[in-house]
Amino acid sequence: MNSKKYTLARIPGDGIGPEVIYEASKVLEAAASKSNFAIEWIDYPFGADYYLRTNEILPDSALKEMASCDALFLGAVGDPRVKPGILERGILLTLRFYFDQYVNLRPAKRYPKVPLPIQIEAGKEFNTLVVRENTEDFYVGIGGITETGYIKEKLELQRNLYSFKGQISGNFNTKTRGAFQMGIASEPGIRRVTTYACKEAERRGDSSITLVSKSNALPQMYGFWEEVTRDEASIHNMKVSIMNVDAMCYHLVRNPSAFNVIVAPNMFGDIVSDLLAGLSGGLGVAAGADIGDSLSMFEPIHGSAPDIAGTGKANPIAALLSGALMLAHLGEREAAHSVERAVCSFLEKADSRNLPMEFGGNGTTFSVIEAICKQID
Numbered sequence: 001m002n003s004k005k006y007t008l009a010r011i012p013g014d015g016i017g018p019e020v021i022y023e024a025s026k027v028l029e030a031a032a033s034k035s036n037f038a039i040e041w042i043d044y045p046f047g048a049d050y051y052l053r054t055n056e057i058l059p060d061s062a063l064k065e066m067a068s069c070d071a072l073f074l075g076a077v078g079d080p081r082v083k084p085g086i087l088e089r090g091i092l093l094t095l096r097f098y099f100d101q102y103v104n105l106r107p108a109k110r111y112p113k114v115p116l117p118i119q120i121e122a123g124k125e126f127n128t129l130v131v132r133e134n135t136e137d138f139y140v141g142i143g144g145i146t147e148t149g150y151i152k153e154k155l156e157l158q159r160n161l162y163s164f165k166g167q168i169s170g171n172f173n174t175k176t177r178g179a180f181q182m183g184i185a186s187e188p189g190i191r192r193v194t195t196y197a198c199k200e201a202e203r204r205g206d207s208s209i210t211l212v213s214k215s216n217a218l219p220q221m222y223g224f225w226e227e228v229t230r231d232e233a234s235i236h237n238m239k240v241s242i243m244n245v246d247a248m249c250y251h252l253v254r255n256p257s258a259f260n261v262i263v264a265p266n267m268f269g270d271i272v273s274d275l276l277a278g279l280s281g282g283l284g285v286a287a288g289a290d291i292g293d294s295l296s297m298f299e300p301i302h303g304s305a306p307d308i309a310g311t312g313k314a315n316p317i318a319a320l321l322s323g324a325l326m327l328a329h330l331g332e333r334e335a336a337h338s339v340e341r342a343v344c345s346f347l348e349k350a351d352s353r354n355l356p357m358e359f360g361g362n363g364t365t366f367s368v369i370e371a372i373c374k375q376i377d
């Protein structure tokens, strides 16, 4: 009999979301049963189909219900039938903000047999961890657009950490279209994500972290980041090297193994983590987690890829590795390791028949999961 049970919310979402999430869940269940705990899934239908049918995106009642779950497993949102941004902001970003998931964790490492687009120097490792701030910067949702040239926009933002209220007005000149978007950085917002990055670095045995910045052009917000991150890191006895985002992209492509834990403001973290996903072999192995002090969420970095939905081409490994992060977050580290081990031993043994199609094989979403399930020890 299982001694422990976790209640996990699941939003499979759109496109390839449902196939990768339901398939990955099979491996998580197998690992759970080996480690003597059980998983109860609570499925939510949110996504494009549900929105088109009901006109509802993500009701408050569901958010309240999810709050009592142990974690949330999410596939992907986005669908060509729905205007870009509606589901992304309405589901994904709403969840991140509602549950104040201030860390977006995105490991990028080399997995066996996964072809890389670059050469890694012999004897060097490629194992970075992006700790992206997830609730501030240009993602706070303050902005406006004008068709007439004149802009008068109410600014309103209510967060646990602070609130903003006011108005901005501007004149682009009659009939000139224009838009603006504002970013925010707060000291507690920077400190908490930096603390997380330092603890992760310590756990990995690193003595420094790298901050992605851009203070040469945007000194207020990113100069502030540099100052606060340095101070917080010194409290954790961690050194900080600072690199502007453009230079960071350049160096990442040339020598990714030079980087360990990278802490990043929201938008730079978004960009740099996709770059790293590409460098580590593709979105098919890029896992992600949105972590906060209440409900945390686990989602692959990839989107809904509607063009390959239902074809069996989707690589389920990114969703599965995100599920492994979820098990680790629940404290089930042994089960998390067994999933990661199973992925690695599957990939090591894989040949052109069963390697995921993304890596040049003929393995389908289903055959890849079936083979990984057999490797759970």
Ligand code: IPM
Residues within 6 Å of the ligand: 088, 089, 092, 093, 270, 301
């Ligand atoms: C991501 C995505 C989202 C983001 C989009 C879909 C809003 O790109 O999770 O990285 O920008 O955070």
Ligand code: MG
Residues within 6 Å of the ligand: 270, 271, 274
């Ligand atoms: Mg992104």
